[in-house]
């Protein structure tokens with residue numbers, strides 16, 4: 001594997017030992033180089049291992065690896081800090097954030113992965129490292145549908161890591177408002193569920209909002225029935241977000257027929273209410289059980305085992321291409337024959353694939369519609385760039401909501 005030859009900046013950490021440029025001393029190889037050769041040597045050793053290795057030996061190996069990992073993480077953090085300096089003195093944390101760069105780093109992690117850990121696990125670890133590196137400048141502030149324990153909060157952690165500061169808000173609309181007002185750097189909002197389809201109330205907020213889409217997150221959603229007592233027989237009411245109730249409709253019909261179901265603003269809000277009485281339950285994520293001290297009565301209870309929600313990252317800027325991007329457009333078409341065809345034809349002619357087209361009543365324009373269209377590619381790159389300039393010539397109004405990296409697993 002090719003490694004850097006330049007020296008890492010000096011570190012103050014005593015435990016970790018990134019390369020230090022000391023006058024008059026022979027420079028040591030960067031920790032990364034040493035680790036690289038040590039790692040390949042070790043791989044061979046592991047492959048030749050005895051069926052029953054000595055536990056103390058194995059632990060000694062692990063301790064050595066941990067030391068190297070720690071030194072490398074510290075070295076990486078120093079380099080990331082240098083990147084920050086290279087970007088110049090910027091006003092806020094948000095100015096250092098580069099979603100396209102993060103997506104590239106994570107895709108390389110997936111490409112390099114030869115196991116035994118799954119892609120998702122490695123991506124999660126590297127996300128956390130980047131999140132911590134970025135937070136050296138100042139943590140990003142991310143608005144989401146609260147309270148704590150929602151799937152939106154999980155999506156925030158998945159995309160921005162745990163070093164970002166989550167800002168729980170009362171509604172998706174409030175997430176848009178707080179990002180627009182600059183009180184949050186970004187927001188994470190649910191837009192689509194694999195079983196339930198588009199969350200139109202979220203899409204409609206783009207009709208009047210100036211915000212852009214800066215990213216997407218896909219989250220496998222596992223629903224649990226939570227209650228204070230943990231007994232199914234005690235339950236007379238179930239609280240949850242309407243979408244979660246819908247995702248568990250079949251299970252509820254089979255297991256809690258005749259029990260009152262009440263839709264509330266979020267799953268975690270349902271858990272917060274259900275913890276107040278013994279005869280109430282909530283459908284929410286496992287996280288909510290920990291946050292609100294509830295017992296898991298049953299789960300996972302979603303009707304479809306592939307239940308996945310797609311979230312959008314909303315912000316105030318457009319970012320450069322990452323090499324594998326998606327673009328969301330909002331198009332208001334003129335009321336004329338073949339208008340929709342004229343929008344789609346320039347895309348089809350250039351072989352640009354379209355993942356979604358959705359029409360919603362346009363705001364303040366009776367019987368007129370806005371089309372939400374998701375296509376492959378980035379607006380700054382051909383062929384999408386050319387298609388858009390053609391579409392622009394005859395469409396009523398085309399707004400690029402965002403060009404952003406396709407979700408990394």
Ligand SMILES: O=C(O)C(=O)C[C@]1(C(=O)O)C=C[C@@H](O)C=C1
Nearest residue numbers: 080083097098101102130133134
């Ligand atoms: O490469 C950059 O621009 C960095 O700031 C470094 C880094 C990273 O840790 O890799 C950190 C934050 C950015 O969002 C992207 C990448």
